[in-house]
Structures are given as C-alpha cells and as structure tokens.
Amino acid sequence: MISVLLVDDHPVFRIGMAALLSSLDGIEVVAQAASAAEARAVLADAGEVDVVLMDLDLGDGSGVEVTRDLIRARSDAKVLVVTMHEDDDAVVASVRAGARGYLVKSAPPQEVERAVRAVADGAMILSPAVADRAMNYVLGGRSTTRVPFPELTDREREVLDLVARGYDNQVISRRLVLSPKTVRNHVANVLAKLAVPDRSAAIVRAREQGLGGADAPA
Incomplete structure (x- = not known):
C-alpha cells in the first residue's frame, strides 16, 4: 500500500x-x-x-x-x-x-x-x-552536453570564459569585437546572475565549472 x-x-x-x-x-x-x-x-x-x-x-x-x-x-x-x-x-x-x-x-x-x-x-x-x-x-538549450551556468546567455558565458582566462575588458573587447562599454555591461550582468561580489569571485566560480583555458595570460 x-x-x-x-x-x-x-x-x-x-x-x-x-x-x-x-x-x-x-x-x-x-x-x-x-x-x-x-x-x-x-x-x-x-x-x-x-x-x-x-x-x-x-x-x-x-x-x-x-x-x-x-x-x-x-x-x-x-x-x-x-x-x-x-x-x-x-x-x-x-x-x-x-x-x-x-x-x-x-x-x-x-x-x-x-x-x-x-x-x-x-x-x-x-x-x-x-x-x-x-x-x-x-542543458542551456544545447545538446546533451552539459552547459555551465545555463542562466547566462551565450554571449555572457563567452565573456565569462575570457574573464576566467585572466583577460581584462579591453582585451575581451578586441577579441569579441565589442565596445568596452558592452563588455562592462556583460560583466555586470554575469556578476548579478551568479550572485558574486566581484570579478575575482566570478573567476573562481567559472573555473570550478570548467571555464577558462590553458592559454590564460601570465
């Protein structure tokens, strides 16, 4: 029963x-x-x-x-x-x-x-x-491959990945062909959605989820 x-x-x-x-x-x-x-x-x-x-x-x-x-x-x-x-x-x-x-x-x-x-x-x-x-x-609207931080847009996740690699906003701006102001807005949105206080905390969260790569600058 x-x-x-x-x-x-x-x-x-x-x-x-x-x-x-x-x-x-x-x-x-x-x-x-x-x-x-x-x-x-x-x-x-x-x-x-x-x-x-x-x-x-x-x-x-x-x-x-x-x-x-x-x-x-x-x-x-x-x-x-x-x-x-x-x-x-x-x-x-x-x-x-x-x-x-x-x-x-x-x-x-x-x-x-x-x-x-x-x-x-x-x-x-x-x-x-x-x-x-x-x-x-x-799954972030993708395939069966797990997508980290599904609450982020594809562009925000891309920006976060570059932040986790250690790049500053100017470098991210050049790499993604975006204005510095747009990059700043994306970074602010990422911090808000992840509920983290600053860029350093976002980097820690991102790397825990596998973002950031081996080509991060010294």
Missing part, C-alpha cells in the same frame, strides 16, 4: 485528488494539509509517508520551501509536485529542493497514477507538459 499526503490550499482540487487516489488499487491518502504551516505540522507528527503530493502556492508559504525543509529532515522523503505552474524556473527550483517528480494539474488521471507509483518506487518523473522544456533549460 502506497501512503500519500496531499498538500494543497485549494479544497476542491484537494478533495478531487483524494477521491481519485483513493479509487486506485494499492494507494491510500493518509493525511491532507491546506497550508505550509499545516503541512509542516502534519509531517512532524506523521509516521512514514511514501509520497507527498505538494502544491507550490500554499497561501502562507512556498511548496518549494516546504519540500526543501522536508528533504533536509528526511533525506529519503519522496515529493511529487502537482501545480498549475509550467515555467522552467518552477520546475528547476522544485527539483533542486529535492522533489522526485513534477506534474501539472491538468494531467489526466492515468498520468497522475503513473507518477505517484513511479515516485513511490524511487523513480524521477516529469510531466510531458514540462519535460522537454525543463531539459532544454537545464
């Missing part, structure tokens, strides 16, 4: 989801929560729950934060996000928080059942509605 905790602040959806899951063989809804605070309280008192179905918008908090806290407390917890959001940032944030699956609320019943059983079994599953775009986001 797969035990499920439902966390969603919309009572109609929560009641409907509970009815659907309870109609399936081998699945039992053991608890429900309508807010982040209630979810934390239920999880603190509950015994072993196989799957937590988690909404992202909980009124008094974020499902991502609840997921992150749950995984920190119970590393083996299995969270399946079920939400209205289909944007890439929501998918990536959920997975980074530790969610094992991501479904949109428009998913058909058979897809919900498949996802619950897969997550309970330890698999990672994404709704077809978001899987392709999420993969492109993580």
Whole structure:
C-alpha cells in the first residue's frame, strides 16, 4: 500500500485528488494539509509517508520551501509536485529542493497514477507538459552536453570564459569585437546572475565549472 499526503490550499482540487487516489488499487491518502504551516505540522507528527503530493502556492508559504525543509529532515522523503505552474524556473527550483517528480494539474488521471507509483518506487518523473522544456533549460538549450551556468546567455558565458582566462575588458573587447562599454555591461550582468561580489569571485566560480583555458595570460 502506497501512503500519500496531499498538500494543497485549494479544497476542491484537494478533495478531487483524494477521491481519485483513493479509487486506485494499492494507494491510500493518509493525511491532507491546506497550508505550509499545516503541512509542516502534519509531517512532524506523521509516521512514514511514501509520497507527498505538494502544491507550490500554499497561501502562507512556498511548496518549494516546504519540500526543501522536508528533504533536509528526511533525506529519503519522496515529493511529487502537482501545480498549475509550467515555467522552467518552477520546475528547476522544485527539483533542486529535492522533489522526485513534477506534474501539472491538468494531467489526466492515468498520468497522475503513473507518477505517484513511479515516485513511490524511487523513480524521477516529469510531466510531458514540462519535460522537454525543463531539459532544454537545464542543458542551456544545447545538446546533451552539459552547459555551465545555463542562466547566462551565450554571449555572457563567452565573456565569462575570457574573464576566467585572466583577460581584462579591453582585451575581451578586441577579441569579441565589442565596445568596452558592452563588455562592462556583460560583466555586470554575469556578476548579478551568479550572485558574486566581484570579478575575482566570478573567476573562481567559472573555473570550478570548467571555464577558462590553458592559454590564460601570465
């Protein structure tokens, strides 16, 4: 029997989801929560729950934060996000928080059942509605080769690579045939997106991710 905790602040959806899951063989809804605070309280008192179905918008908090806290407390917890959001940032944030699956609320019943059983079994599953775009986001829109810092544009990543090689803005300007002002703007954008305080910190981050090359100047 797969035990499920439902966390969603919309009572109609929560009641409907509970009815659907309870109609399936081998699945039992053991608890429900309508807010982040209630979810934390239920999880603190509950015994072993196989799957937590988690909404992202909980009124008094974020499902991502609840997921992150749950995984920190119970590393083996299995969270399946079920939400209205289909944007890439929501998918990536959920997975980074530790969610094992991501479904949109428009998913058909058979897809919900498949996802619950897969997550309970330890698999990672994404709704077809978001899987392709999420993969492109993580990979920076490229091939299956990992792209460092997918949050950067191709030009910003190119500038960061040259910064990591030790070149100053004037040299980068000549190499990329850009104005010095444009290079400065790109560098500022990189620092902001990577949340680093200065150029030196950006170089450290870049080299950790494999940017910068052997031809860096002395």
